[in-house]
Amino acid sequence: MKNPYAYIEADIVDVIDETSTIKTFTLRPREAIGFRTGQFMDITAPGIGEAPFTPSSNHDTTEILDFTIMNVGRVTTLLHAMKKGDLVGVRGPYGKGYPLKEFKGKELCIVGGGVGLAPLRSLIYALFNEVNDYKKIVLKFGAKTPNEIVYKREIDSWRARAKHVDIEITVDKGDNTWKGNVGLVTTILRDLPVHIKSAKAIVCGPPIMMKFVTFKLLELGFRPEDIYLSMEKNMSCGIGKCGHCRIGPYYSCKDGPVFTYQQIKDLNEVWD
């Protein structure tokens, strides 16, 4: 029987500084480990600890995986100190991921904040694999400052990917180079170029942002079953056994981490 707590080894083949606190690590696992967009994996700094992350790369690429990681806790600090050539562990994939089938033929409004863009980048690549299967792809991103925007080097190429891709970025606080919107991400959700009654919204970001974006989307007329949220909870095992990530009758690791608002709206302890 397979040991679900054991990781497989992976070599760090590239490290990109996204911002002062966020890096993208490209890993080459020594055994095949595929995933579907939105699923997550546990990354181990061997002998030190592990933490859950959603790959930010295209799920069609299986030999290497990207993880975009913010330096925010014990394990991420150690990961940030690692370099190309270092060895980490990878375990997974876990969770259900994004239901691409439900997105087909729809107008999609993807709202991200900060390092929450990591799973969304993977989703965007998955959508781009079959870009004409989606009626419209609207991306609304928020960052604290222009320097805190991740994937800057790629976003222009996303804009150029297809005519029906529409991207807007806002920052909480601008600088003298910034020409875009200044304000929280909720301020760029007005006048969305989609038919709200039939569109799908996909949200990933810090808990407080998720909460206010969800309320804004509801106010705009999105149905609870059309809002897909990545629920950030403390996860240890990733397989629904350790008990940490429980939300009502669900475990975020096993039943999520992507939930529709309809699934969780009447549950307790959702937003914190």
Place this chain on the structure above:
Amino acid sequence: MESSYYCISKQSFIDLLDRLAKHYSVYVPYRKNETLSFGKLDPEQETSIEIGQIRQSQPLKSFLNQALEKVMVRDPRSEKQGKKTVVVGVKACDLVSLRIQDYVFKEGDYKDPFYIEERESTVIIASDCADPKETCFCVAMNGKPYPEKEFDINLSLLKSVSKESYLVEVATEKGTRILNEFRSFFTPGDSSHIKFRDELRRKVTAQIEQFLQKRSTQRASALGGIMKKQFGNIELWSDNASTCVECGACNLVCPTCHCFLLSDQKVGGVPERLKAWDSCLYKTFARVAGGANPRKHLWERLRNRFDKKFGFFAEVLNTFACTGCGRCIEACPGDIDIREVLKGLVTGTWAKPPHL
């Protein structure tokens, strides 16, 4: 397979265990002052072995899902020298907890191979409760003070005075193998023994009924929907949590609590992964690295303990994750009594903490 009945004297049974210990790691209940606790069979301590009585201070899960175990790289069974485990004197309130532990570790998409290995190889020699304590409330949780399932062999006390002996019920292949190997230790059981056993079972059940009535302990039938009803009753939760010191003892002694934490260490440069029992009362239990914590307050974490037992498991498994063993009542340094908390949840009234 059908149960079959035999008799064995206490001395013969202990002799049998001594013989079994050549092939198995045998754990038996010892009396230590007021409590019973499991320990490895030791010829020098045989006089303090106590089979009847009530549940031991350690829950059965300690043998199946150890408090701390290496899950990567896996320990060879060095301590046990490859021996399988026999646990003696296991009570019904522990046996029914296996429904929860099995659900978590044996069922679903991912299985825990370490639990399954122990669960399948461990021999459970259960026993009826002969002398319940005031903290026993299994009957309120739809349980019985005697084993009905999940045992390989069960022992029912036949004579309690000088010459203790047991009615032996063999229920599985594993039990039958032991019976066959030690056939000469047993004598046939008959209907008079079963009658004696049933009489004692009725007496003990009635005793627990009296405990329940005396303090108006709520029964499982009254507990449906209580978490939905009282989740938002902050006063109830904060009053009940006012003496909680966040020690996690209730989780450790609970036969159904299953939460754990994986942690990594390096030993001689080699990375290892450990799996250790965790407590939902600890402040960091649900906190994420970014700092968000859905249960910042201690009362939210005490509420979570009840929500897991009486909300979550009711919803996903149609059962409550409490067997009425009463261990948490004895373990709590803050005197938090699960029976009183449940009473408050059902009736909406509870005693105010004395210091408030």
